[in-house]
Amino acid sequence: MRQGFGYMTIALRTADTFSAKCEPGASRGTPHPSGLHEHLDRLRSFGLRQSFARNETIFAEGEDAKRIYRIVEGAVRLCKHTADGRRHIVDFMFPGELLGIVEDDEHGFTAEALNNVVVESFPRNRLDQIGRFDPAVGSQLRAHLYENLLTMQMHLLVLGCQDAKERLASFLLRLARRTGIQRGGLLDVAMGRQDIADHLGLTIETICRAIRDLKAQGSVATPNAHQFVLTNMPALRALAIAN
Amino acid sequence: MRQGFGYMTIALRTADTFSAKCEPGASRGTPHPSGLHEHLDRLRSFGLRQSFARNETIFAEGEDAKRIYRIVEGAVRLCKHTADGRRHIVDFMFPGELLGIVEDDEHGFTAEALNNVVVESFPRNRLDQIGRFDPAVGSQLRAHLYENLLTMQMHLLVLGCQDAKERLASFLLRLARRTGIQRGGLLDVAMGRQDIADHLGLTIETICRAIRDLKAQGSVATPNAHQFVLTNMPALRALAIAN
DNA sequence: CGTTAGTTTGAAGAGGCTCAAGCGAGGTGG
DNA sequence: CCACCTCGCTTGAGCCTCTTCAAACTAACG
16 A cells, blocks of 8 residues: 555546536436535635545545545545455546535445545535525435436446446446546546456456457557547447446 | 236235334434325325236336325335346335435336335425425435435445345345244245346346255245245345345 | 246356466666 | 566456256146
8 A cells, every 4th residue: 555656647627627527317417516516615614635545545434424525636436345355346436526425424335545536525514504504405415315326226237237348338438428538539547457347246357358358349449557548439338338 | 917916915014004114224223214204194185096006117217207106005116227128126115115206307217016006196396395494304305315325335235246145145134124024934025036136137047046045055945936934044144245 | 727927947058257377567676 | 777576457278157048837817
């Protein structure tokens, strides 16, 4: 651990860029471009800025959920662990996205930095306090939870119905939709192969072979292990579950 | 379709029994024994009671979500379909549970009757209206969404990490926890093998074989195809993900 | 008592997993 | 500056689980 920089060419997006967010569900117009951000901005004075190096834990499953987090820079994985040590990555999170919003007292998963991560965190009870006067907060929180719910349902469909290549295609397309694509069609992939495997319910070897196959059929190219070019979107979309 | 009765020995529970509900998460005390029910009861005059025969559709994915449903009797499956016709059953629902609560304009999945089902439905905008005066409604809706979210996360873990026997064990234990167990340790299983398969991301044959294996190792018995006896709970729990 | 829908079992095949080794890029120390 | 080491990625071979296809069985119903 703590071994420096990791990948991700350049984190172009900053905390003020997140209005472009549009996830999930592609088709439906974004219901709320997360109005929650405005409320958090109003809590600036309570905001705490923190940095985490690769593989450091931002918060852990079971910990008291006293603060909510906004990712300013870097990428994060959300993990759940089984009793016998198996790991599943529920989702990845990117700049401008909110983290650790629960209705429980404790966090339901562990959040770990994929690379150098900067987060701002805010006391949860402050937001609740605003919510007591401004009913919009409640509905924005609900919208946030609902988005997450839709994302989970989509992912259930992926794990329940798709084979390795299809899962990878779904993953890459969603990643492209969320993080955007650099000039030259370059897609930066912050997470390692093992992370992708644990997210898609496969092994690292199967991920590698699925990538090789997609390359062989001309659907993607990989200039290096952490960058992809989606050379044939229609083919990928045909594999994936929906866009 | 419409071939009469289906299974499920006797639906003992009625609309007034749901206070016993305690899902998901076993450990945590039920955060809200769904206070939403009280609000719905207050909307009695707008309530619409409907019956559905086995395999009939209660509402379909993509339809306008104008009403929310409460199951009075019977069991329901919630399905999503991929473009190429594959089916995934997101979850099953039982008497006393609420159905079709979305933040969207349209339903995110299809609800179909597993057996003879009776539901009460209420206009969504009426509940919203109550919510404008009573802030508790909003937080109860949020709690409801959050419960669903936790359930999905649990199920992701099942699909992402477990093999056939483990998935079946997880499924049976959760089912027992939700629907309760008859005298004699009998667990009524309203859904067919194909439904279980589509819920667990397996084929019907694999389900049958997993059942056979659990029987062989003495963990369950099956007096008939729609009843199970969980003869060795510790063994099942050891297989399952958490309780 | 035949029909039908659903369940169960078998045999063969495929996709993904395991184990093992090779490769390549980055960082470190001489 | 190069050699070395390490970590993560990639590839291969064999195995195992789950799937596929096919057929037999069972129970409910007309």
